[in-house]
Amino acid sequence: MANKMTRREVVRGGAVIAGAATLGAPEWALGSWAQEETLVPFADMPDEYVTNPSPIVRFVDIRNINDFFTPADEFFTIQHYGQPEVNRSSHQVEISGLVSRPQKMSMADIRSRPRIELACAYECSGNSGRRFHGLVSNGLWGGTSLKALLEDIGVEPGGREVVFFGADRGEETITVRGRSWDVEQQFARSLSLDDALGDDTMLAYELNGEPLTVNQGAPLRLIIPGWYGVAQVKWLEQIHVQRDRFMGKFMAREYVTLRDEAVGDSVKATETSITRIKLKSVICRVTRGPAHHTIHGFALTDGTALDRIEVHIDDGRWNRATLDERNTRYSWQLFTYRWEGATPGEHTITSRAIDTNGKVQPVQADLESKKTTWENNGQFPRRVMVS
Numbered sequence: 001m002a003n004k005m006t007r008r009e010v011v012r013g014g015a016v017i018a019g020a021a022t023l024g025a026p027e028w029a030l031g032s033w034a035q036e037e038t039l040v041p042f043a044d045m046p047d048e049y050v051t052n053p054s055p056i057v058r059f060v061d062i063r064n065i066n067d068f069f070t071p072a073d074e075f076f077t078i079q080h081y082g083q084p085e086v087n088r089s090s091h092q093v094e095i096s097g098l099v100s101r102p103q104k105m106s107m108a109d110i111r112s113r114p115r116i117e118l119a120c121a122y123e124c125s126g127n128s129g130r131r132f133h134g135l136v137s138n139g140l141w142g143g144t145s146l147k148a149l150l151e152d153i154g155v156e157p158g159g160r161e162v163v164f165f166g167a168d169r170g171e172e173t174i175t176v177r178g179r180s181w182d183v184e185q186q187f188a189r190s191l192s193l194d195d196a197l198g199d200d201t202m203l204a205y206e207l208n209g210e211p212l213t214v215n216q217g218a219p220l221r222l223i224i225p226g227w228y229g230v231a232q233v234k235w236l237e238q239i240h241v242q243r244d245r246f247m248g249k250f251m252a253r254e255y256v257t258l259r260d261e262a263v264g265d266s267v268k269a270t271e272t273s274i275t276r277i278k279l280k281s282v283i284c285r286v287t288r289g290p291a292h293h294t295i296h297g298f299a300l301t302d303g304t305a306l307d308r309i310e311v312h313i314d315d316g317r318w319n320r321a322t323l324d325e326r327n328t329r330y331s332w333q334l335f336t337y338r339w340e341g342a343t344p345g346e347h348t349i350t351s352r353a354i355d356t357n358g359k360v361q362p363v364q365a366d367l368e369s370k371k372t373t374w375e376n377n378g379q380f381p382r383r384v385m386v387s
Helices: 007-011 027-035 107-111 146-153 249-253
Strands: 038-040 092-097 103-106 115-123 136-145 161-176 179-192 202-207 221-223 236-242 256-263 266-273 280-288 293-300 306-313 318-320 333-339 345-355 382-386
Touching: 038 382, 103 107, 107 136, 107 202, 115 293, 136 146, 146 202, 179 249, 280 333, 280 345, 280 382, 293 306, 293 345, 306 333, 333 345
Parallel strands: 092 236
Antiparallel strands: 038 280, 092 103, 115 136, 136 202, 161 179, 161 236, 202 221, 256 266, 280 293, 293 333, 306 318, 306 345, 345 382
């Protein structure tokens, strides 16, 4: 039996549905309540889908995406060293290394800089069908430009790598040639100087117009549009410019993709650090109306524009979906597809994203050369039961 979606379920997340039709809002914003639709169950979902397996891990049930921006208290969360205690009023960010004017900046200093705002979605690089792609969210971030800050402070000649340290710390055992050391390490990720000077990279202190929550890295975090979540360092404590590559745990040992790759005339096992989001799309839910069914979904890119999203029913042909008018370069790309003539029984529905460079979202078989589970952007067929 299909479950009737309540108005509360449709408007959860802060969307105001009343009057949306008169404002010309897209179908997604109108939601199932406005369309008098019912939710069609997926046949591939478990009876219970736990979205909060621990206090420091939270998934999104993508069947309930009903607003363009994910509310802060529903934003997906993964923490590697627990949740540090950071004093919002006294917090400072140290800027060190190969810079002309090393300094410590208070939050007041950072907030006094020119403010920028950007819609940006990202997912965990471990997001996959195992969790029904629930490690994803879309937010409106407010903060200040990292590029402008580094240019004002001045990067010295020879500075090529920018390392971002969070306030979260943990004990690690590092073993080299049989010798082991137990050391305290901070969570840290790095960018090349060119990437750090990207026009849209920011130091964010707001999410959806409000101060960051603790789970989302308060009082300050890094936002790198088009990159996976691991790169978006939370509880930012230090920015360090250096000459050499940074080889911390979360750059060199964890969040590394191992794949077989052609190198010249031979195939070699290569390792690459997780960086930019791979092109993907996912079907979130299916609803039934008086005359047709609607398939809802989202896509993610590294900022490369989409050419189209296509949807495929069973063994039929690929059909173009409708992209949401609110989509922006770095937001998630919401889409809907009007499914006419659905027959009772189980069906398999699949989406694929195609960008303006002609890149097509791969099928799972195309990813067989990848040994690790990171960066799983393969097409994700969903099984749905139509009554």
